[in-house]
Amino acid sequence: GDSLSRWSSSGHSGQSEDKVSLFMLRSIFLEFQYLDCEQYSLLSRLVGMSRHHLVQWFGDHRYAVKKSKPCWMTEEQYNKVLANIKYQQYKNLLSRGRPKTVAAGPGL
Numbered sequence: 001g002d003s004l005s006r007w008s009s010s011g012h013s014g015q016s017e018d019k020v021s022l023f024m025l026r027s028i029f030l031e032f033q034y035l036d037c038e039q040y041s042l043l044s045r046l047v048g049m050s051r052h053h054l055v056q057w058f059g060d061h062r063y064a065v066k067k068s069k070p071c072w073m074t075e076e077q078y079n080k081v082l083a084n085i086k087y088q089q090y091k092n093l094l095s096r097g098r099p100k101t102v103a104a105g106p107g108l
Contacts, residue, residue, distance in 0.1 A: 021047040021048065021049065024043075024046065024047055025043075025047060025054075025057060026072055028043065029058065029061055029081070030073070030077055030080075030081060033058070033061075033062055033065075033081060033084050033085050033088065034058070034062075034088055035054075035058065040054050040055060062085050065078065065081055065082055065085060066082065066085060
């Protein structure tokens with residue numbers, strides 16, 4: 001399902017902890033571009049990074065994806081993640097009120 005708990009066992013012996021953490025963060029980001037409070041707390045324990053830094057990391061990566069495809073993503077992954085981010089932002093815009101529309105000119 002959509003649970004982060006499946007990432008709790010890494011099984012990447014021989015790699016440095018930083019590489020494992022980065023692999024986990026990137027893998028999770030491919031599935032979940034927006035986490036809730038509980039998910040950030042769980043991920044914080046799993047990768048040993050403060051919740052504040054995780055929120056910043058995810059925000060930075062959402063911003064970066066909107067600018068260009070990261071080298072560690074496939075084209076398919078990038079398209080999916082970008083579509084999810086745009087969808088979530090549009091959904092948030094709608095929840096704040098109807099988006100402003102440009103009035104149609106004469107003859108339209």
